Amino acid sequence: MTADGRMQGEELEREGGIALWRQVATRLASEIRGRGAAEDPRLPPESALAERFGVNRHTVRQALRHLAEQGIVRTERGRGTFVNEVMVHYSLGEKPRFGASLLAGYRLPGRRVLDAVAEPADETVARHLGLAAGTMVLRVRSLGLADGVPVCLGQTWLEARRFPDAAAELEAEGSFTRLFARHRISDYRRATTRLQARRASREEAALLQQPVGEPVLATEALDVTPDGTPLSFAVTSWAASRVDFTVEAPAAPAAP
Structure with missing residues (x-):
């Protein structure tokens, strides 16, 4: 000034x-x-x-x-x-990218890893990742930031054998896209997204810096490689007052 x-x-x-x-x-x-x-x-x-x-x-x-x-x-x-207070416009299309969505809206993206735990995959995680129940997976909890303000709290599961150092790599790279690029995965797409609104828990409210009881928009998302191989499964809580979603229609198939 x-x-x-x-x-x-x-x-x-x-x-x-x-x-x-x-x-x-x-x-x-x-x-x-x-x-x-x-x-x-x-x-x-x-x-x-x-x-x-x-x-x-x-x-x-x-x-x-x-x-x-x-x-x-x-x-x-x-x-x-x-x-305005930070507002993020996020696309739920086939190729959602947190950082790219924020940059397109003149917001500075960031990600802070909270913790990472190696654990046996339960039936839900195993089913999404195409693994046998009990296979070791890495659960990474992280905060997505826009201009330094928390907008989402995510838990992402990755196959531990495939991404043994995912937490450190995510901390260093700041995004899952760049983390995957380290493993020579240059492209991936969103296979499914499930969205529901609910009340934030006390922990979610504290981490997202919002009043207890204020709603969050919760997503369950599966990302896959171009050939359909499961890559990551994530459950994310978004601060409802700081985000709006755009649902993109699938691209029309190319004419023969």
């Missing part, structure tokens, strides 16, 4: 081929991510933003409209534009 309360920024690229409104949106989103919780949630007026970036108010309005569509800000008639 500058001494007069305006957010700092640099000149826009006028000849780089990126629309000015998109550059303004990107700069504002980046600055919003770095804001402290105590800062005024109100953004400067459109006129001040237009002067700062050297653009017209229509360009600023288009940038703010885009940020509003992403859930980053909201405009209140007669009051101005305000920063």
Whole structure:
């Protein structure tokens, strides 16, 4: 922030081929991510933003409209534009990717491993992973973060023999996509997703930093390699007030 309360920024690229409104949106989103919780949630007026970036108010309005569509800000008639609490837009299509979904919405993704336990697979986990009941699996608990704010608490089961160091690799890589890439798995897809709403437990509420009893959206998901081999089974609790899901229709088969 500058001494007069305006957010700092640099000149826009006028000849780089990126629309000015998109550059303004990107700069504002980046600055919003770095804001402290105590800062005024109100953004400067459109006129001040237009002067700062050297653009017209229509360009600023288009940038703010885009940020509003992403859930980053909201405009209140007669009051101005305000920063929203973290809101994640997540696709439940064939290839959901936590990090990519957040980056597309101008959010900084992160993941913190809470613990990892080697255990015999129960019937549910074994069935999803295509293993015999009792086969050793690794259960990894982790928090998914958006701009440092917890948005989901997940338990992911992997075959222990196949991914013996998954917890350390996930901590180092920050995502399951990059963890799988370490094992030469460059592509995978979502085979099934089951979604239900329920009340958060006390532990979930504490870890997700939300009031006890506030709802979570719980998903059960199975990821598989392109040939259909089970890869991971996950049960995830999402903070309902910080996420909305888009369910994508399956891609139409190619014409013969």
